[in-house]
Amino acid sequence: MTAEAPLKIRGIRPGPGRFGDALFARLMALAAWAVIAVLVATAVFLLAKAWPAITHYGPGSFLSSTRWAPSEASATATDPNPYGVLQFVIGTLVTSLLAMLIAVPASVAVALYITNLAPAVLRKPLSSLVDLLAAIPSVVYGFWGVFALIPFIHPVGEKLTALSGIPVIGWAFRGPFFGYSVFAAGIVLSIMVLPIVTAICREVFDTAPTAEKEAALGLGATKWEMLRMAVLPRSRSGIVGASILGLGRAFGETIAVTMVIGNNVLSIMHSVLSSGATLPSVIANEFTEANQPFHLDSLFVVAFCLLLMSLVVNVVGKRVVSRTGENIA
Secondary structure, three states, X not given: OOOOHHHHHOXXXXXXXXXXXXXXXXXXXXXXXXXXXXXXXXXXXXXXXXXXHHHHHOHHHHHOOOOEOHHHOOOOOOOOOOEOOHHHHHHHHHXXXXXXHHHHHHHHHHHHHHHHHOOHHHHHHHHHHHHHHHHOOHHHHHHHHHHHHHHHHHHHHHHHHHHHHOOOOHHHHOOOOOOOOHHHHHHHHHHHHHHHHHHHHHHHHHOOOHHHHHHHHXXXXXXXXXXXXXXXXXXXHHHHHHHHHHHHHHHHOOHHHHHHOEOOOOOOOOOOOOOEOOHHHHHHHHHHHOOOOOHHHXXXXXXXXXXXXXXXXXXXXXXXXXXXXXXXX
């Protein structure tokens, strides 16, 4: 019996159909490789644009300094690097982590309520309302932060300065508080990240085995105990993955953060109540006026650092998700 015989027995004709399958497979492979090519091309482009500044000042000088003074730059190789980016890296990390500390618990709570506690008639409207938060433009969040959020949290920030005397955590609340701050930027970012994390958590919670939830309730567990024993353990890797995706979103946010963070490029922020700057915000503020020696090249260094940070977070996040999934299994 030839190799084509089974195909004829099943009524499948060899020929044009097989050509279509091969073409489809090649197109899918091309799409996958195109994504990798775009990522590599982006990294190479940023590195090539940043290379003049890197070779002039040395790669280590950017991350070992907090001195950002483009007006003091010169083409002399003996001058110290006036484009230190350490304060921007720390500002990006602190602002994003603060946003995740606020957004992740809120997102998990909202997703649990929508999927397991809300009446059936409210689940779809609530899901749509949360998803609509992702459709609001970043600049609108920025305007809301400037004219609504900052006046609202100003009394709260002033009261938080009283916590500065507490050991270990007191440094985070050192004043004075003027409104435009890392704290305000973290709150705005948390609202922008919330719909993404909530949407993923909602899908993850929906996949929890119904039999296990019903068994827990049948044994007399309350709804909270059912969620704690049957839903959350099964969803741990999904929650971690949603948090990592939200963190990547927070890293790259530009306009809203630029409008509320205060844009202090001269030093590392000394607390979450002080003004600061992030990698995206300094790019947005200065790329149109980069006319000093190596200024634009150094902004490409900032962009390359942001890309590396995002890649590292995603790689680490995938490792954490896979480890978490293995432990659950």
